[in-house]
Amino acid sequence: MADEKFLTYDVVVVGAGNAALCAGISAKENGSKVLILEKGPIQKRGGNSFFTDGAIRTAYRDLEELREVLPGITDEEAARIYMPVYNEEDYYNDLMRVTEGKSDPQLAKQLVSQSMKVIKWLYENGVIFELNENQSFEKDGKTHFWGGLPLKTKNKGVGLVAQLNERVAELGIDVWYESRAIKLEMENHQVTAIQIEQPEGIVTVRTGSVILACGGFEANQTMRSEHLGSQWDAAIVRGSEYNTGDGLKIALEAGAQAYGDWSGCHSIGTDLNAPKVGDFTKPGDIFKKSSFPLGLIFNNEGNRFVDEGADFRNYTYAKYGREVLKQPGHMAYQIFDAQVHPMLRKEYFLEEATFFKADSLEQLADLIKIDKEQFLQTIEAYNQAVQEGDYNPTVKDGKGTKGITPPKSNWALRMDQGPFYAFPVTCGITFTFGGVHVNPTGEVLDKEGAPISGLYAAGEMVGGLFYENYPGGSGLMSGAVFGKFAGASASRYVRGKTKDIVNQ
Numbered sequence: 001m002a003d004e005k006f007l008t009y010d011v012v013v014v015g016a017g018n019a020a021l022c023a024g025i026s027a028k029e030n031g032s033k034v035l036i037l038e039k040g041p042i043q044k045r046g047g048n049s050f051f052t053d054g055a056i057r058t059a060y061r062d063l064e065e066l067r068e069v070l071p072g073i074t075d076e077e078a079a080r081i082y083m084p085v086y087n088e089e090d091y092y093n094d095l096m097r098v099t100e101g102k103s104d105p106q107l108a109k110q111l112v113s114q115s116m117k118v119i120k121w122l123y124e125n126g127v128i129f130e131l132n133e134n135q136s137f138e139k140d141g142k143t144h145f146w147g148g149l150p151l152k153t154k155n156k157g158v159g160l161v162a163q164l165n166e167r168v169a170e171l172g173i174d175v176w177y178e179s180r181a182i183k184l185e186m187e188n189h190q191v192t193a194i195q196i197e198q199p200e201g202i203v204t205v206r207t208g209s210v211i212l213a214c215g216g217f218e219a220n221q222t223m224r225s226e227h228l229g230s231q232w233d234a235a236i237v238r239g240s241e242y243n244t245g246d247g248l249k250i251a252l253e254a255g256a257q258a259y260g261d262w263s264g265c266h267s268i269g270t271d272l273n274a275p276k277v278g279d280f281t282k283p284g285d286i287f288k289k290s291s292f293p294l295g296l297i298f299n300n301e302g303n304r305f306v307d308e309g310a311d312f313r314n315y316t317y318a319k320y321g322r323e324v325l326k327q328p329g330h331m332a333y334q335i336f337d338a339q340v341h342p343m344l345r346k347e348y349f350l351e352e353a354t355f356f357k358a359d360s361l362e363q364l365a366d367l368i369k370i371d372k373e374q375f376l377q378t379i380e381a382y383n384q385a386v387q388e389g390d391y392n393p394t395v396k397d398g399k400g401t402k403g404i405t406p407p408k409s410n411w412a413l414r415m416d417q418g419p420f421y422a423f424p425v426t427c428g429i430t431f432t433f434g435g436v437h438v439n440p441t442g443e444v445l446d447k448e449g450a451p452i453s454g455l456y457a458a459g460e461m462v463g464g465l466f467y468e469n470y471p472g473g474s475g476l477m478s479g480a481v482f483g484k485f486a487g488a489s490a491s492r493y494v495r496g497k498t499k500d501i502v503n504q
């Protein structure tokens with residue numbers, strides 16, 4: 001235990017989302033006295049993690065390994081599940097494929113190789129998992145999972161945050177709300193204290209180490225314009241209003257190396273009428289619209305602009321938000337016909353979903369604000385371009401189009417069976433990709449690549465993992481892996497430091 005006269009807290013964790021809570025629990029498990037700081041009030045705790053669907057991407061051997069954290073699945077139920085293998089190599093290859101080979105190999109390897117171990121650690125710490133049925137189709141009497149994402153946390157992000165907070169309370173970790181970290185104090189290139197802004201004023205807490213896990217800059221309009229481009233003013237913020245880049249500024253000021261894709265972000269097509277910033281009374285990712293591979297996407301000029309069937313939605317949804325942002329009015333329509341409508345994800349059937357329905361495509365075009373003639377022409381050309389083949393939404397079926405741009409590479413069915421549906425979407429920013437450079441144990445590196453003594457980072461603040469695109473479910477996994485490692489490293493560091501002080 002640290003020398004109380006020297007350190008008020010061994011480890012101060014900034015943020016109270018998934019990464020921070022994991023870091024706090026891990027630091028406490030490793031014997032440290034821990035303080036967690038959260039900028040928002042208690043009723044708005046949990047950050048972006050609170051808004052998630054709870055989908056979490058892990059490598060796994062087989063269904064039997066998953067059942068170690070899903071004890072409720074009976075042998076009978078297991079016999080009706082088809083669970084394709086998704087090993088570390090599969091996860092690593094997916095990450096590299098969608099990031100165009102740019103993901104930092106050391107960090108990517110750490111994420112992938114630790115994923116299942118950390119899932120089991122979360123489970124031991126009270127996190128309840130369930131099967132992610134959004135990632136499955138019924139076929140031949142069996143539930144077929146696909147896309148490497150069969151796990152989610154019970155009751156989505158709300159459940160995850162509640163369960164982690166329960167564990168934090170059980171362990172007796174202090175949490176201060178309405179406490180915004182603003183600056184680190186350093187002596188001899190080591191972290192010695194942190195300044196915190198509270199409603200009553202500024203307080204300084206002395207500490208041996210700080211773990212910054214306080215998100216990216218997606219909710220900061222000025223930083224969005226500066227780094228992503230001016231059109232990003234128009235994006236809806238899908239998650240927490242508090243992720244305004246504070247931690248990044250604090251770290252850079254302390255000499256951290258900026259790292260990763262600062263001009264990139266995760267963004268999706270979200271309901272045109274979603275709140276402009278995440279509403280803590282409406283969590284659970286209810287506004288997203290992720291079934292676009294089953295249909296077609298049009299801008300209001302009546303043209304398609306992406307290959308809706310390029311890949312499973314997990315591997316394209318995170319980059320199609322910015323394509324929607326580029327369209328006139330920063331909006332688009334997802335169009336489906338009666339053949340695929342029953343297969344749409346649950347969010348399409350919620351009362352919050354905005355949609356239009358008509359018996360014919362002509363009538364549908366009259367209901368929405370679209371260039372009708374062009375819309376009907378584009379559909380006609382698409383229908384003629386659809387190739388024969390076996391339609392199968394559980395695999396990349398190769399049933400595509402020929403001779404049109406953009407193509408639809410998989411799951412191309414003629415759009416010809418009414419009634420027809422139009423779901424208007426706009427661009428919702430999820431999180432930013434740029435961060436600071438950390439090593440695999442979460443130590444923040446300076447511009448020369450050396451660790452800054454006592455400074456750690458986790459979660460969205462870690463740069464270098466995601467570029468261009470992102471394999472769905474990796475945000476929570478990255479937060480948990482790097483949070484757990486940062487907590488353990490910070491504790492080890494403080495223990496070593498305390499020993500030095502005692503021995504002086």
Ligand SMILES: Cc1cc2nc3c(=O)[nH]c(=O)nc-3n(C[C@H](O)[C@H](O)[C@H](O)COP(=O)(O)OP(=O)(O)OC[C@H]3O[C@@H](n4cnc5c(N)ncnc54)[C@H](O)[C@@H]3O)c2cc1C
Pocket residue numbers: 014015016017018019020037038039040045046047048049050051052053054055056057179180181182213214215238239240242243244246247285430431458459460461472473474475476477479
């Ligand atoms: C709608 C939505 C759905 C998503 N769905 C999924 C999903 O299903 N699976 C998945 O893997 N990922 C998903 N994501 C992405 C995922 O939320 C993030 O990758 C992950 O939660 C980030 O965790 P974090 O702990 O780094 O940040 P957060 O959970 O955002 O936590 C950061 C915390 O830091 C606090 N903070 C900010 N500044 C300060 C400061 N100066 N001082 C103190 N506290 C501060 C914030 O208030 C916040 O509580 C989704 C995101 C959104 C918005």
